[in-house]
Amino acid sequence: MMSELPLDQVRTLLAVVDEGTFDAAAAALHVTPSAVSQRVKALEQRTGRVLLQRTKPVQPTESGEVLVRFARQLARLERDARGELGMSGAGEPTRVSVAVNADSLATWFLGALTRVPQEPRLCFELRREDEDHTAALLREGLVMAAVTSSPEPVPGCSVRALGRMRYLPVASPAFAAAHLGGPLRDALAGAPVVVFDRRDDFQDAFVRTLSNGRAAASALRHHVPTSEGFAQAVAAGLGWGMVPEAQADPLLRTGCLVRLTPGRSVDMPLFWQQWKLDSPALAAMAEAVVATAAETLHG
Numbered sequence: 001m002m003s004e005l006p007l008d009q010v011r012t013l014l015a016v017v018d019e020g021t022f023d024a025a026a027a028a029l030h031v032t033p034s035a036v037s038q039r040v041k042a043l044e045q046r047t048g049r050v051l052l053q054r055t056k057p058v059q060p061t062e063s064g065e066v067l068v069r070f071a072r073q074l075a076r077l078e079r080d081a082r083g084e085l086g087m088s089g090a091g092e093p094t095r096v097s098v099a100v101n102a103d104s105l106a107t108w109f110l111g112a113l114t115r116v117p118q119e120p121r122l123c124f125e126l127r128r129e130d131e132d133h134t135a136a137l138l139r140e141g142l143v144m145a146a147v148t149s150s151p152e153p154v155p156g157c158s159v160r161a162l163g164r165m166r167y168l169p170v171a172s173p174a175f176a177a178a179h180l181g182g183p184l185r186d187a188l189a190g191a192p193v194v195v196f197d198r199r200d201d202f203q204d205a206f207v208r209t210l211s212n213g214r215a216a217a218s219a220l221r222h223h224v225p226t227s228e229g230f231a232q233a234v235a236a237g238l239g240w241g242m243v244p245e246a247q248a249d250p251l252l253r254t255g256c257l258v259r260l261t262p263g264r265s266v267d268m269p270l271f272w273q274q275w276k277l278d279s280p281a282l283a284a285m286a287e288a289v290v291a292t293a294a295e296t297l298h299g
Helices: 007-019 022-029 033-047 062-084 102-107 109-113 134-139 173-179 184-190 202-210 227-235 245-253 280-296
Strands: 094-100 122-128 145-148 157-171 193-195 221-223 241-244 266-275
Touching (some): 007 033, 094 102, 094 134, 094 280, 102 122, 102 241, 109 280, 122 280, 134 145, 145 280, 184 202, 227 241, 266 280
Parallel strands (some): 094 122, 094 145
Antiparallel strands (some): 157 241
16 A cells, blocks of 8 residues: 555665665665665655755655654664564663753753663663753654653653753852842843853843843853853853752852852753653653652752
């Protein structure tokens, strides 16, 4: 039937995306480049859609991403079935790929992994990404699950609320004394600031809330792309920043940091999204993550 998706064609499409070129996919599949091209063209004819952008490396179109995600889910189901039938290699663990934001990774997420049962044996493949962008990795089929700030489920995924991660606007005492005199909303617009990377607008959003949208954080900003390094940079006096409560509290107690707005914080809602698969490995990880989040994040 024309409505069917031939599995050899779907797997070939995935190989082309993963390998980057038709020639490399042919080598990985042990077929000719012509056979790879014919399978992809046949799949495009069957679906009535262009599935690949013929660039170097090739990129899936939006329709192609749907089939690539399907192919990865199919591969996961096949591995789980082989494991249950005893057909996996001796002692071969199950790999679970997850996208997680840096602050969760540095504060609570690794604790969740220690709670995952030892059977079935799992290998965790973590991809660090901003919480606003982890869902894109799910959409592309590059990970099976993600900690994300989006409550809207990616197609083919389920979503569960984890809780709220609390951030505190802080600075070192010396920095505050030198740069933050006068009204805070005006001082922050000109004071050096620490940001995670060029996509990080968290500090800008905080200043906008103080100024009713009239200002953002200073253009004098230091990029520190690790969660631990970010907190250390703020404590060292490079600039002010929004630091996770779990990292800020010890530094506040020792006097290395001061709160810029006592009694005021910013909460980031976090969600767990995962493929809708009956996978024992994924289910075990999800339960550990949700339980740990309930104990460590704000409700």
